[in-house]
Amino acid sequence: MTQNLIPVGIDVSxxxxxxxxxxxxxxxxxxxxxxxxxxxxAALQAWLIEAGVKTAHVCLEATSIYGHGVATALHQQxxxxxxxxxxxxxxxxxxxxxxxxxxxxxxxxxxxxxxxxKPSAWQPSSADIQTLQEYTRRLDALTHMLxxxxxxxxxxxxxxxxxxxxxITFLEAQVKALKKQLRSHIQSHEHLQAQADxxxxxxxxxxxxxxxxxxxIGDIHAFTSARQLAAYAGLTPQEHTSGTSxxxxxxxxxxxxxxxxxxxxxxxxxxxxxxxxxxxWCERLTAAxxxxxxxxxxxxxxxxxxxxxxxxxxxxxxxxxxxxQKSALAVP
Numbered sequence: 286m287t288q289n290l291i292p293v294g295i296d297v298s299x300x301x302x303x304x305x306x307x308x309x310x311x312x313x314x315x316x317x318x319x320x321x322x323x324x325x326x327a328a329l330q331a332w333l334i335e336a337g338v339k340t341a342h343v344c345l346e347a348t349s350i351y352g353h354g355v356a357t358a359l360h361q362q363x364x365x366x367x368x369x370x371x372x373x374x375x376x377x378x379x380x381x382x383x384x385x386x387x388x389x390x391x392x393x394x395x396x397x398x399x400x401x402x403k404p405s406a407w408q409p410s411s412a413d414i415q416t417l418q419e420y421t422r423r424l425d426a427l428t429h430m431l432x433x434x435x436x437x438x439x440x441x442x443x444x445x446x447x448x449x450x451x452x453i454t455f456l457e458a459q460v461k462a463l464k465k466q467l468r469s470h471i472q473s474h475e476h477l478q479a480q481a482d483x484x485x486x487x488x489x490x491x492x493x494x495x496x497x498x499x500x501x502i503g504d505i506h507a508f509t510s511a512r513q514l515a516a517y518a519g520l521t522p523q524e525h526t527s528g529t530s531x532x533x534x535x536x537x538x539x540x541x542x543x544x545x546x547x548x549x550x551x552x553x554x555x556x557x558x559x560x561x562x563x564x565x566w567c568e569r570l571t572a573a574x575x576x577x578x579x580x581x582x583x584x585x586x587x588x589x590x591x592x593x594x595x596x597x598x599x600x601x602x603x604x605x606x607x608x609x610q611k612s613a614l615a616v617p
Contacts, residue, residue, distance in 0.1 A: 287533035290342040290365055293333070293394030297345050297352040305401055306338060314393045321351060326358040332547075339520075340364075346371045350422075352543060357409050362589035367404040370541075374398055404512075410503045415472050420467040424493075427463065431456040440459075457488065467496055486601040487591055491555035495549040496613075498592060511593035518545040520586045533547040546585065553584040562604040 296303040302321050305314040317332055319325035333341065345352045352368060360366045377398045383390070398404075410418065431441045434456060438449045471477045478498060484495035502520075508514040517520050519541025557567055557580065570580050595602055 290340050291338050292396045292400035293338065293341045293343040293364075294392045294394065294399060295343060295352070295355065296391040296395060297355070299351050299399065299405070300328065302355055303389060303392040304332075305389065305396045305514070306333075306336060306341075307393075307396045313427060313573075314396065316389055316392070323354070323358070326355050329355065332361055333441070335540065342367065342399050342403070344369055344395050344404065346374055346395065347498040350608050353409075356407060360407070360409055364394070364405050367399065368407045369398070371397075371402050373402075373404075413470075413477060414500065414503050416470060417467075419479070420470060421497045422544075423502040423509070424460065424463050424467065425497075426498045427456055427460050430466055459610065464493075468492070471499075472497060482600065483595040483601060484592065487552075487595065488558075488560040488602070488604070489552035489554075489588070491552075494552050498545065501542055501548070502592075503595065504581065505596040508597075511590040514593045515586055515589045516541060516552050518542050518549070518589050520546065520549075520582075520589050544582065549585045549588055550581070553581050553588055556588055557581065557584050560604065560607070562607040566607075 291309075292307045294305045294307075294554075296305075298321065300321055302319045302325060304317050304319065307314050308568045315336060317329075319332075342357075343359050344367045345356060346366045347370055356366050356368055374395060378394055379399070381394075383394060391504070409415075431453065434449055434453045438446060438453065441449055469516060471481050480499055481492065481495045484490050484498060485492060502508075505514075508517065512521065557563060563584070567580060567584075575583070591602060594600075
């Protein structure tokens with residue numbers, strides 16, 4: 286029962302963990318700071334026990350990868366852990382009229398959010414998914430560096446071109462080697478290979494996109510519906526209207542996993558171009574006055590729902606299911 290758990294908030298940075306405990310019987314939180322290292326995690330656990338915290342609900346923001354170490358360590362010790370979208374924490378802070386931005390107040394705010402809203406528990410990914418995430422995220426970082434260097438080469442002086450070209454050659458070799466490791470990792474896990482085969486059956490999705498999607502989705506059974514997965518990716522429509530005076534455009538929510546949205550952008554364009562079964566739907570959107578970007582966004586939303594369908598059912602993509610269904614009452 287979460288109501289019996291003591292709320293603990295952790296403000297995470299690259300090097301430091303600022304921790305606040307909210308004891309129900311005390312007016313002020315109890316604070317401490319720890320290193321964001323394995324030694325720091327052990328010290329944090331010892332401090333919680335010394336403070337009399339045997340059962341706790343620990344909350345931290347989803348800030349890059351810096352919080353996953355402490356989250357995993359606390360989860361292994363039996364604590365309930367929640368990793369929360371920073372947008373939710375920010376919204377809660379505004380509702381409480383909080384204006385101060387500092388480490389200790391932030392840790393207290395996260396603990397208060399945890400106490401009042403009781404976010405759902407976080408479950409660490411399996412070891413094979415964690416490794417897959419490391420590969421795909423490293424690949425993204427290398428690709429980004431490679432793009433930067435190619436842009437520099439185009440505008441650099443002759444004195445630097447040979448040095449930049451050598452770095453480009455090195456990065457290209459690194460990307461090639463990492464892709465080989467990534468493919469080998471997927472092939473060595475039968476369930477990952479089976480899921481990758483399902484994903485590449487979808488028009489527009491290739492092996493690289495399939496790997497990124499599997500890394501970010503993790504266990505498809507953690508999602509109870511296609512809409513839930515779309516919301517996790519930030520691909521659900523967000524309406525902006527109020528009365529008769531505010532009539533904003535409907536846009537994608539974008540409060541979710543940005544890596545998934547990035548992974549689906551170019552596949553969505555290929556999906557629109559090559560999936561003939563989608564053309565009537567695309568023509569209807571165009572006729573309704575939708576912009577090119579709005580149609581791509583709608584295609585990304587449709588793609589993530591198809592991704593959910595093939596992964597949850599274990600069946601290959603069937604283009605017939607996207608075609609308009611003829612009415613049973615239609616006259617032949």
